[in-house]
Amino acid sequence: MNNTDINGKHYNRTLMVIVLLIGSFCTVLNQTILSTAFPTLMKDFDVSTSTIQWLTTGFMMVNGVMIPVSAWLITRFKSKWLYLGAMTTFLIGTIICFIADNFTTMLIGRLVQAVGVGLSMPLLQTIMLSIFPPEKRGVAMGMAGLVIGVAPAIGPTLSGWVIDNMTWRDLFGMIIPVVVIVIILAMFFMKNVLQTRKEKLDVTSFILSTIGFGALLYGFSTVGDKGWSSMEVILPIIGGLILIVIFGYRQLHMDKPFLELRVFTSREFTIAAALSSVTNMAMVGVEMILPMYLQIIKGLSAFHSGLALLGGAVMMAIMSPITGRAFDKFGVKRLAITGMLFLTIGTVPFVFLTKDSSTLYLTVLYAIRMFGISMVMMPVTTSGMNSLPNNLISHGTAVNNTTRQVFSSMGTAILISVLSNVTKNNMPGKHLLKQMPLVYKDHAINATLTGYHAAFMVAILFCIIAVCLTFILKNTNAKGVK
Incomplete structure (x- = not known):
């Protein structure tokens, strides 16, 4: 295959894929990396079990909300700068978590991280599907599967080992230098390989998508703590579903939908x-x-x-x-x-x-x-x-x-x-x-x-x-x- 970017310039596909995979591995790993660190964090920050769960619940919610937005961002902004933006955002969130001295700061860091993850994961898959011809996409997506499937699976084991042998800060500290190296390498090896077009952001669709999916994910994530009969579960799920139906109806009646x-x-x-x-x-x-x-x-x-x-x-x-x-x-x-x-x-x-x-x-x-x-x-x-x-x-x-x-x-x-x-x-x-x-x-x-x-x-x-x-x-x- 002729490896050329959208400007017709040749690029090294292998090096770009390596940078993509390593960066995305770091971001996706963070979905589960705190799972075995909760008891330690509860003690350090003096918070309850239901409060500490927000470090995962909030992360998954923001991550989930960002994914629908990613389709518009990928078609609107050049892939190189979008990837650099996602990885830089993730790096900022990781640094905030690393230096956090209270629960609120840690939660802010996790939510900032989640914005980066919500962008990098769809971007990885879209690029892999676009730069490989259909007959080689199986292998390409197999490599993406390594990141999306394996990173969350090793998170609890890695987390347990770090907590037993180091401190919870090292969970974030060990990722920072890797992400810095990925950003530097991306400056050279990441190329604009996806066609873009100047489309205005449909603010109404963005709000409906964000609140709708956010409420739905919040409702489901609090079931374990509150139970199905709790209004804190029922209202977000029903409200989220109503907003998602309105969002879907709007998309199907737009010439250029926010999400197709x-x-x-x-x-x-x-x-x-x-x-x-x-x-x-x-x-x-x-x-x-x-x-x-x-x-x-x-x-x-x-x-x-x-x-x-x-x-x-x-x-x-x-x-x-x-x-x-x-x-x-x-x-x-x-x-x-x-x-x-x-x-x-x-x-x-x-x-x-x-x-x-x-x-x-x-x-x-x-x-x-x-x-x-x-x-x-x-x-x-x-x-x-x-x-x-x-x-x-x-x-x-x-x-x-x-x-x-x-x-x-x-x-x-x-x-x-x-x-x-x-x-x-x-x-x-x-x-x-x-x-x-x-x-x-x-x-x-x-x-x-x-x-x-x-x-x-x-x-x-x-x-x-x-x-x-x-x-x-x-x-x-x-x-x-x-």
Whole structure:
């Protein structure tokens, strides 16, 4: 392929991709890097569990809100300067977190970081899909899958190790020099490879999108803490859905929409977006509740519970480039069906967990699940994107990522609420605690286990829905040939 930018100048595609991947890895890693640091931060900042959760909840909300905006930004501003802007914004947020001496400063830093992440992730995917021809997009998106799938998966393990051996500030301090190097390299190797056009920002659409998706994500993210009956959950979800419907109606009646929802007229894109979203629900929900089981029931430390997930991250790192090549060669349908079967088979044994289940056994099962996910996530996304014309790729990426983000929040909220409610309903009476404390403890552990079993049953339901969706995929390969 002739590697030329929008001005017809030659550039080194390999070096540009390396800079993109390293920078995006740093940004996406931050989605989960604080998960095992919360107890330490609660102690240092003297805040409650529900307050400290905002370092993740707020981050995910701003990240989710930025993704729809990214489609307009990508078509409006040159890719080199947009990437530099995203990475600089992320760097500023990371420095604020590093020097934070109170919770408010730390939260501001996290929200600034999230703006950078919300831009860099869609930009990475859009550029990778644009600079590679359709027959090589599987491998390209396999490399992007390394970043999007592996970085969040190693976050808890890395976080646990740093907290045990250094301080929480080092979680941010170790990223700062890497991001500075990425920004310097991007000045030389990042090129303007995406066509831009001068389009005015539709302020009404921007406000509807921001408040609508922000409220929806807030509602789902507070379910675990407040429960489904809380007005703090119900009102944001209903309000968010109403604003998103108004936003969608507006987009479909504009000549130049803020976010092109007509990408859903492509059957292949719609099925791919639904499948990757449901798969993400199955992945993220279990990523959240498995460490809780390992810490609460098995009594493992935060680091060791994170370590149990590392095998899955390694599996995804190995398989993402391989499944990318397999997609280019064999097409999407067989890969997706096989991957979803692995994901389902790897999830079923979790329903039968006991307090004596081997940690190694769970690590292997989790790795099998991630093996399945690696065969589905990026190949399905790539096949959906290949069904769109080049001028809609940035919109397709934004729509796909937004859908996935919302479904991830929904999946996590559903699993956490099932876990909480079933555990609560099966808890022994308080009178037993005074009369027979050991019996009470045994019953309480069984009640908690019943909660985990119910949550994993719901995860299996997500898997079954995804398996059904794989059968209606067309078996197109990278060139769009059946």
